[in-house]
Amino acid sequence: MDRYTPAQIEEKWQKAWIEQGLHQTSNDLSKPKFYALSMFPYPSGNLHMGHVRVYTIADVIARVRRMQGFRVLNPMGWDAFGLPAENAAIERNTQPAEWTYQNIAQMRLQLDQLGISFDWDREVATCSPDYYRWTQWIFLEFFKAGLAYQKEATVNWDPIDQTVLANEQVDSAGKSWRSGAVVERKLLRQWFFKITDYAEQLLTDLDTLTGWPEKVRLMQANWIGKSIGAQVTFTTEGGDQLVVFTTRPDTLWGATFMVLSPEHSLVEKLTVPEQAAAIATYQAAAAKKSDLDRMAEGQEKTGVWTGSYAINPVNGEQVPIWIADYVLVDYGTGAIMAVPAHDPRDFEFAKKFNLPIKVVVQPEDETLDSATMTAAHVGGGVIVNSGALNGIPAGKEAGQSVEAAVQWLEANGKGNGTNNYRLRDWLISRQRYWGAPIPIIHCPKCGAVPVPDADLPVKLPEDVAFSGRGASPLAQLESWINVPCPTCGTSAKRETDTMDTFIDSSWYFLRYPDAKNDQQAFDPAIANDWLPVDQYVGGIEHAILHLLYSRFFTKVLRDRGLLNFDEPFKRLLTQGMVQGKTYKNSQTGKYVLAVHIADLTNPVDPETGDALEVVYEKMSKSKHNGVAPGDVIDKYGADTARMFILFKAPPEKDLEWEDADVEGQFRFLNRVWRLVTEWKTGKETAGNSAPRTLHSALSKPEKELRRAIHIAIQAITEDLADEYQFNTAVSEMMKLSNALTDAPCKESPVYAEGIETLTKLLAPFAPHMAEELWHHLGHVESVHTQPWLVVDESALIADEITLVIQVLGKTKGTIQVPAQATKEELEQYARDSDLAKRYLDGKEIKKVIVVPGKLVNFVVV
Numbered sequence: 052m053d054r055y056t057p058a059q060i061e062e063k064w065q066k067a068w069i070e071q072g073l074h075q076t077s078n079d080l081s082k083p084k085f086y087a088l089s090m091f092p093y094p095s096g097n098l099h100m101g102h103v104r105v106y107t108i109a110d111v112i113a114r115v116r117r118m119q120g121f122r123v124l125n126p127m128g129w130d131a132f133g134l135p136a137e138n139a140a141i142e143r144n145t146q147p148a149e150w151t152y153q154n155i156a157q158m159r160l161q162l163d164q165l166g167i168s169f170d171w172d173r174e175v176a177t178c179s180p181d182y183y184r185w186t187q188w189i190f191l192e193f194f195k196a197g198l199a200y201q202k203e204a205t206v207n208w209d210p211i212d213q214t215v216l217a218n219e220q221v222d223s224a225g226k227s228w229r230s231g232a233v234v235e236r237k238l239l240r241q242w243f244f245k246i247t248d249y250a251e252q253l254l255t256d257l258d259t260l261t262g263w264p265e266k267v268r269l270m271q272a273n274w275i276g277k278s279i280g281a282q283v284t285f286t287t288e289g290g291d292q293l294v295v296f297t298t299r300p301d302t303l304w305g306a307t308f309m310v311l312s313p314e315h316s317l318v319e320k321l322t323v324p325e326q327a328a329a330i331a332t333y334q335a336a337a338a339k340k341s342d343l344d345r346m347a348e349g350q351e352k353t354g355v356w357t358g359s360y361a362i363n364p365v366n367g368e369q370v371p372i373w374i375a376d377y378v379l380v381d382y383g384t385g386a387i388m389a390v391p392a393h394d395p396r397d398f399e400f401a402k403k404f405n406l407p408i409k410v411v412v413q414p415e416d417e418t419l420d421s422a423t424m425t426a427a428h429v430g431g432g433v434i435v436n437s438g439a440l441n442g443i444p445a446g447k448e449a450g451q452s453v454e455a456a457v458q459w460l461e462a463n464g465k466g467n468g469t470n471n472y473r474l475r476d477w478l479i480s481r482q483r484y485w486g487a488p489i490p491i492i493h494c495p496k497c498g499a500v501p502v503p504d505a506d507l508p509v510k511l512p513e514d515v516a517f518s519g520r521g522a523s524p525l526a527q528l529e530s531w532i533n534v535p536c537p538t539c540g541t542s543a544k545r546e547t548d549t550m551d552t553f554i555d556s557s558w559y560f561l562r563y564p565d566a567k568n569d570q571q572a573f574d575p576a577i578a579n580d581w582l583p584v585d586q587y588v589g590g591i592e593h594a595i596l597h598l599l600y601s602r603f604f605t606k607v608l609r610d611r612g613l614l615n616f617d618e619p620f621k622r623l624l625t626q627g628m629v630q631g632k633t634y635k636n637s638q639t640g641k642y643v644l645a646v647h648i649a650d651l652t653n654p655v656d657p658e659t660g661d662a663l664e665v666v667y668e669k670m671s672k673s674k675h676n677g678v679a680p681g682d683v684i685d686k687y688g689a690d691t692a693r694m695f696i697l698f699k700a701p702p703e704k705d706l707e708w709e710d711a712d713v714e715g716q717f718r719f720l721n722r723v724w725r726l727v728t729e730w731k732t733g734k735e736t737a738g739n740s741a742p743r744t745l746h747s748a749l750s751k752p753e754k755e756l757r758r759a760i761h762i763a764i765q766a767i768t769e770d771l772a773d774e775y776q777f778n779t780a781v782s783e784m785m786k787l788s789n790a791l792t793d794a795p796c797k798e799s800p801v802y803a804e805g806i807e808t809l810t811k812l813l814a815p816f817a818p819h820m821a822e823e824l825w826h827h828l829g830h831v832e833s834v835h836t837q838p839w840l841v842v843d844e845s846a847l848i849a850d851e852i853t854l855v856i857q858v859l860g861k862t863k864g865t866i867q868v869p870a871q872a873t874k875e876e877l878e879q880y881a882r883d884s885d886l887a888k889r890y891l892d893g894k895e896i897k898k899v900i901v902v903p904g905k906l907v908n909f910v911v912v
């Protein structure tokens with residue numbers, strides 16, 4: 052047979068598999084189900100190495116589970132709404148839909164070239180009306196459950212183009228990507244999902260996700276950010292109530308002023324006339340800052356006094372009310388009590404504006420004096436200056452003193468214990484075109500009215516003009532906006548906001564099992580059969596939002612009676628990055644293209660002559676360190692690309708792209724190719740020898756080879772169980788191929804078993820080559836429909852083991868002994884060995900230590 056030429060076999064098998072429907076999901080309900088899911092991509096038009104890695108990992112899992120007898124669902128789709136399509140429409144004068152579908156076609160082709168076994172019959176694209184119809188239906192389920200509501204929220208506003216900008220359209224200097232204008236913050240009435248109603252469930256159910264990386268569970272817990280504390284009400288001189296949440300109610304007696312966010316609804320009312328101008332100026336400046344800037348550490352504290360006071364409810368003292376931008380309006384209650392003696396930010400603020408500082412936690416090893424303190428004391432100690440709480444030990448975190456404070460507040464009607472979450476409600480409105488329209492009609496009489504089911508989907512109008520200026524294209528389209536109210540018939544207006552694309556991806560995994568259903572988003576019985584997903588694979592960048600939103604959707608749909616499980620993803624694998632070799636000039640910070648470097652072993656910047664630093668960084672255009680998947684496939688074939696990615700690093704670790712290692716995998720595949728084809732040719736030449744079965748008495752080399760075969764099966768099967776170790780699985784295949792190369796029994800049926808085993812083991816990893824070799828060996832059916840290999844435990848037993856011979860603990864050599872030898876027999880083998888004769892000659896043996904299976908140590912004098 053010819054030499055290994057991937058180009059000749061890969062496309063051929065890809066076509067054959069499609070014709071045979073090999074990747075279609077089995078409906079055989081007698082088999083256990085396995086749902087393998089990889090995070091669907093944004094259709095940018097080009098597959099990069101990160102994609103290759105995630106889809107290859109999921110594909111190996113899907114292929115192994117199919118061979119192991121599961122009915123496997125391994126679907127793929129497109130997270131196809133979003134900003135880039137709209138930007139492309141502006142820049143290239145095209146329609147977002149056209150640009151998106153072109154990209155999808157291109158990426159599908161690239162995925163097929165990799166030999167990924169996706170069931171394309173279940174493909175979904177979130178921008179397709181037959182998908183977003185159900186996204187809209189789900190929105191209305193949330194609306195009916197009281198989980199979708201409107202309120203005012205801030206947006207990024209470009210004052211030149213008069214348009215709302217997404218965060219991605221604002222550069223690091225806070226300027227618009229298009230006009231260059233300094234971006235302002237503007238209040239707009241927008242839609243929210245009430246995810247905070249599920250905060251506690253989303254937090255506690257993390258404990259059930261034992262198949263998730265600990266790191267991801269922790270990130271979610273931190274994002275939800277539960278803190279235990281108390282709500283306390285301060286009353287202003289005018290009788291208004293200011294509610295604050297604090298995790299340290301035990302320091303309430305040390306609160307000497309209050310701070311409101313500049314956007315707090317009571318600021319205007321509390322501001323005295325003499326302070327009005329200063330307050331207004333400060334509010335305008337704060338409106339231009341992002342939340343991130345406002346919260347940044349190390350910034351000098353700024354703020355303005357409103358001129359008003361409130362009463363501290365625990366001690367009746369008057370405290371001044373300030374505004375400052377380090378308090379955010381939508382965090383907590385938008386108001387805080389300031390305890391400068393024990394909070395670093397409050398301390399800085401008090402020092403800057405000469406506000407009183409009062410110590411209420413006295414550390415045991417020193418005596419704090421508010422007049423001479425140079426920093427807040429955040430550590431423990433004993434409560435002082437706090438009435439009934441005096442003398443109670445105080446910790447750094449919630450402890451005895453916090454509990455005592457909550458009890459006191461509740462007993463005296465001054466406040467109550469409560470939990471606070473960092474998690475905010477989810478702002479889902481986008482003032483953009485390329486998203487699922489929110490299916491609501493605003494009627495002057497009835498208010499917000501859902502679009503009736505029969506009128507779904509609310510389709511995106513086509514042939515829209517994109518300028519990037521003014522209101523969103525939808526809000527400019529009168530013919531689309533003006534509709535009669537579905538309830539009363541009065542002239543009404545469509546909602547012109549579209550949904551955050553994170554909504555599209557919060558339920559796509561529910562659609563795949565029933566992707567063609569035109570009556571329902573999904574048939575609950577089918578969803579309950581296939582879900583939860585058995586193995587989810589995707590990037591750590593989605594560790595928080597996407598996973599949290601998907602979990603939230605699952606819980607809401609469960610509560611609507613549509614699902615019978617609590618969590619959507621049983622196991623999660625977050626694959627590491629693919630990093631490219633990067634040549635960096637550490638003097639200038641510039642990246643240099645490898646082809647511009649004269650001597651790669653001693654790289655020097657061709658422009659400056661500086662020595663270049665060689666580092667591995669995430670592949671990107673700007674760093675000139677990317678490798679195009681297509682180039683690798685052209686040169687080595689998809690199977691080599693897959694093998695390299697699987698072998699180079701454990702799946703969750705970062706992977707450094709090395710051409711030499713790609714070459715190494717290509718050589719390995721070539722070796723397997725020759726091993727199988729040359730053996731087959733030899734067998735044909737020799738003709739049929741006397742038939743022998745595996746059960747005949749085996750020679751020593753046959754037994755050893757058979758042992759190597761079954762060790763490989765055992766190890767690789769384990770590597771492909773729950774904790775995927777593809778790299779060690781490939782190593783095991785290499786060991787087996789070496790054992791076959793060295794075995795002196797090529798005519799034996801054991802050798803034939805070895806050749807077939809290696810081909811099957813290779814099938815999930817290098818599917819094209821395995822298929823070609825399998826057919827070459829004379830099989831008619833696909834290797835991918837063969838049952839997975841079963842370990843013959845009896846083959847694992849070694850006939851002989853290697854015994855180490857030591858004298859006084861020093862190793863002198865090894866001998867081969869029967870594996871079943873008893874302790875006494877081992878000692879005898881050791882005594883009789885040539886080694887013993889040589890090293891013990893003339894010495895007196897005082898003691899013999901035998902470690903069965905390992906060594907015999909002679910203690911001599």
Ligand SMILES: [Zn+2]
Nearest residue numbers: 494497536539
């Ligand atoms: Zn109406």
